[in-house]
Ligand SMILES: Nc1ncnc2c1ncn2[C@@H]1O[C@H](COP(=O)(O)OP(=O)(O)OP(=O)(O)O)[C@@H](O)[C@H]1O
């Protein structure tokens with residue numbers, strides 16, 4: 001399994017509760033690793049972390065974090081349920097990882113979205129309010 005990271009240049013400054021945000025991101029990374037663990041060893045297995053600065057619909061500055069995997073994707077039938085507490089497709093799973101991550105991100109005024117394609121992988125996108133990047137060049 002390969003870990004690849006593409007980080008935004010410069011600092012993204014957001015007011016967060018570090019242990020909770022760490023928990024939220026860790027849940028997503030664990031899901032990504034677990035999703036790829038079942039795959040045939042020949043197929044590419046990549047966990048990709050990307051950060052960027054962006055703006056939301058209200059043009060507020062946001063920090064964006066993608067947790068991407070090249071796993072099996074989430075079947076249509078499960079997509080509605082993955083954020084519901086106790087929904088799990090894993091033996092021994094609690095089904096609390098994603099609802100917990102969502103609760104934490106929303107408590108920070110952020111959002112969590114998912115893009116997934118069966119057979120290709122999944123992209124969980126976390127968006128958190130952040131400070132606008134300073135020092136933009138005028139030229
Ligand atoms: N990256 C992913 N790829 C494919 N399926 C996923 C992915 N992330 C989540 N899922 C699906 O969503 C379900 C719910 O995830 P969630 O993290 O809430 O619980 P869990 O991983 O099953 O259990 P726990 O997090 O308590 O170990 C998973 O069982 C799985 O079916």
Ligand SMILES: [Mg+2]
Pocket residue numbers: 027030031097098
């Ligand atoms: Mg989980």
